[in-house]
Structures are given as structure tokens and as C-alpha cells.
Amino acid sequence: MPGISRSPAIAGIGITEMSHRVYGRSSSQFAADAIRLAAADAGLEIKDLDGLLINAGITQGVGLALSHELNMVDLRMLSEIQAYGSSAGAMIQYASMAIANGMADAVACVFGDAPLREGTSTGALYAGEGRKPSGFSALPLASGVRGAPVQYAMAARRHMDKYGTTSEHFGHVAVSSRAWAQMNPRAQMRDPLTLEDHQNSRMIAEPFHLFDCCLVSNGGVAVIVTSGDRASMLQQPPIYVRGWGQTHPGYLPDDSNQQGLVSGAALSGPAAMKMAGVSLSDINVAEIYDCFTFTTLISMEDYGFCEKGEGGEFVASGALAPGGSIPTNTGGGQLSSYYMWGMTPLSEAVIQARGQGGERQVGQHDVVLVSGNGGCLDHHSTLILSSHEN
Amino acid sequence: MAVLAIARDDVSAEFFDGTARGELLLRKCLKCGHINAPHIEACIRCASPELGWQAAGGTGRVQTFAVVHLRGDPPSRLVVAKVGLAEGPWIDAQIVDVDPDQVHIGDEVTLDFETPEGGEAVPVFRIADR
Known part of the structure; x- marks a missing residue:
């Protein structure tokens, strides 16, 4: 550069x-x-x-x-x-x-x-209850679009309709995350989780069950970002920020809208990998923003870990789980560890890249992809981190 | 549970005047004629900020939807959809008077309005006769 x-x-x-x-x-x-x-x-x-x-x-x-x-x-x-x-x-x-x-x-x-806060449901908080809604931005609220689960449920439904993705596919993402979380002492949810548990959990906004939704944490x-030269003289092994990208799709309210079908990862991912000088096959670990199970699935597709539309079969194959072909959300993600927005995948990426993951440490961890996602798939960021400078 | 009461503001005043008389006003571009969603500030096709109003014909299709589960006594469900209007724009709206298990992407819907107590009239849709 x-x-x-x-x-x-x-x-x-x-x-x-x-x-x-x-x-x-x-x-x-x-x-x-x-x-x-x-x-x-x-x-x-x-x-x-x-x-x-x-x-x-x-x-x-x-x-x-x-x-x-x-x-x-x-x-x-x-x-x-x-x-x-x-x-x-x-x-x-x-x-x-x-x-x-x-x-x-x-x-x-x-x-x-x-x-x-004690005595307040997090759903109510994230849905903005208590604020007086007015104007155009209040129309979705009036109609029942209260909170992220409803928006993402609508997005996920499109993927299911077009590609045959199922609730069981989403369940595999939740089960995989929990399997990783069981090896993370910081994870908030460490009880075993089966596909059956996922399917039996209460409905929040169809097609999403409770276990399709992330935690909320305090x-x-x-x-801390510094130069590689300085970092090498400090206490921890430097983790180089090799490549990055952002995409803000700006989904329009008309037939051009791809919300739920294509995420910002489709552009942000290749840009970040190009800057880093790596290709998809170089990536050892993926830390993906997982506000919902579906977010992981569509992000993995759009990064190219599987073909478009085949995310359901891909996650069901166990690819993301311990021992899988692309270890993903190795600390349990936001679904099972802790919900610190984009800091959840980033923090676990640094831990893995350093080789400090303890029981859950992935063997090959030279190149780690970190995915951030905001709004309802409206904002996307990608980082390529590596223990090697080049 | 039905539609939640909401208020108007300066920007949406004309729109809610429309819903009060049973019209869903869309933003028609004065430059290129493209029909945009009600909240749009600049034409999606030509980027012009000069927009007028035109009432929607009142038909559309379900582009996607979610079935929201409301806890309460008794618990209830409501259907929220993105409706693609015949004119092109998509809007978020509730689908009313329907068995949530009988809604599908692609279903044809027709426009109606609900006016919750203390709030503005809000567009809702019903599944068209099959």
C-alpha cells in the first residue's frame, strides 16, 4: 500500500x-x-x-x-x-x-x-418502548416492527423462500455456537444445546425461536492498536491488521431490495482479502457477527465459504463447529458468549490469533476473518487479522 | 393486538392528512415521474428532491413477513409484512384479519386503514380473495 x-x-x-x-x-x-x-x-x-x-x-x-x-x-x-x-x-x-x-x-x-436493568426486559429496551413514536419512522413501529428480531425474521424469511433454508438450518448455527461456548470460561450460556432444544424454544418472531436470538450483556x-514495530516490543504477540473493508448496502424500498438475500459481506469480504493479500482458502478461523443465527449463515455465504443459497446445508454439515472445516465463532459468539456488538467477534479473533484460546484454541490460526454487522444487515465491516505481518 | 397509536410530525403531516381520508400517499417525482415510497426524500431513480404526492391504487403483494408472538394473557400473534405496492414502492405494514399460518410470500393484498385511539390512521393490508 x-x-x-x-x-x-x-x-x-x-x-x-x-x-x-x-x-x-x-x-x-x-x-x-x-x-x-x-x-x-x-x-x-x-x-x-x-x-x-x-x-x-x-x-x-x-x-x-x-x-x-x-x-x-x-x-x-x-x-x-x-x-x-x-x-x-x-x-x-x-x-x-x-x-x-x-x-x-x-x-x-x-x-x-x-x-x-433490574425489572426491565431487554426486548422492551431494544424495541424502544417508552419513547413516543412519531412521523414516518414510527410507521413500522405502529405496524408491529418492534425490535431487531422482527426485522431479521422478515429478512430470513426471504432467504428461506428463495433458497429452501429451514429453521433446522438456523438451529445448527445455534448448536455449533453453544458447543464452542462450553469451552469458553467467559461465555454466559454454557449448558449443552441440542437441535431439539432449539426447535422447542419459544417463538419470538416466526421464523425465529428464542435460540435464534443473541444475548444482551452489560x-x-x-x-489497543499501535504499530507492528512498537507492538513487537510489548507484552503480547502482535496481531497485524492486514486488510479491511466496509459495505453499507443501502437497501431501497422497491424491487431492487436484496435485504436477506445478499449482505454487505459480498463486497466487504473480497475488498478486505485483497488488501491483506490473502484468499479465502488462507483463512483458518472466522469470527462472524451473530445477532441472529441467520446473520452467521448469510455472512458465511457472502464471504464465499459456500455457494450462494447453500448456507443451510453448509452449516448443517458441521463446518462451523469444533472439528469443522472452518471453525466459526469459537468463543460462542453473541448467541452464547457475550453481546458486545462487534467487539464480540473481534475479541475472540484476537484471542485465537494469539493462540490464547485454551481448550477451544484452533490449531491453525494464522489468518482470522472478523465480520461486523449493524442495523438489519445495513452496515458491514470486515477485518483480516494475522499473527504474521505479511 | 392491532396497530399502535403514533403521532404525526411536520414532515409527515400531509401523509397523515391522506391516511385520515383513506388515501395512502406515495411520492411522485416531479422530474421523471417515478413513484417512490412515502418517506423518500429524493427520487430513487433520478435523485431529484422535487417530489409531489400521488395516492396508491391499493393493491400489492407480500414480499416477506414475520409472525410476531406477543406474550400476554392470552398470548397472541400478529403478521408484519413488507408489501410491494403495484406502483413499485415497498412499505412495512400489518396484515390484519388473517390466520398467520395462511400467509405466504407472493400473496396478493389490498389496502385498508386502522385508526387506533389517540393516533393517526395507519395503512394495513388484507389478503385479497383467492
């Missing part, structure tokens, strides 16, 4: 305590803790950080004031980034460009959120 003199690399990662029931701490406190943990992981002090990128979750509880909470002075880069579930990938991309061009030397990218995750 012309003009780029310093390869960006991930030097630190911080994951706060998380569970279904961590109350009494603010989004901002989680975010600050995540940064402290990430700095300590890298072997850096907070004062060594000269860049901060912030992605606030659904409660919008973290902002620029986070820099004050951490007493950060003379930052050379400070911004909030918002592209929903694709934000984590986007933050790493912007940080990488800043590192490569010398704008900053060590950038913390952080997500923090605390949507769970917590924070931070990642």
Missing part, C-alpha cells in the same frame, strides 16, 4: 466482567475498565495512549467525556464512531489508518454498554 510505512497491529485487549446480571455499573465505567485492562494486557500505561475511539451501545452511555474519566491529556485523536454492529471493525480500520500515517501511536478503541471491551 503506497504511503503506508507502519503496519498497524493489535497490542492489547481488555474484556470486563460480564454476565446477565451485572447491575449498578454505568456504560462509561465498563468502558474505562476495559481500557485499563487492555493497556495492562499490552504492557502500556493510560498515559501512553494518544488516541481514543468510542462506540456507545444502545443506551448511548459513553461519550467523549470518557477521556476525562481516564485523565487523558493531549490526545491526537478522539471521536465517537457509530455504525452499530459494524462499529468495532470500523474503529480498528480508522485507528489503523491513523497509526499507518503517523497521526497517532497507540489508539484505544472501546465499546461499553449497560442496557440490562460490560465493555477495548482493543
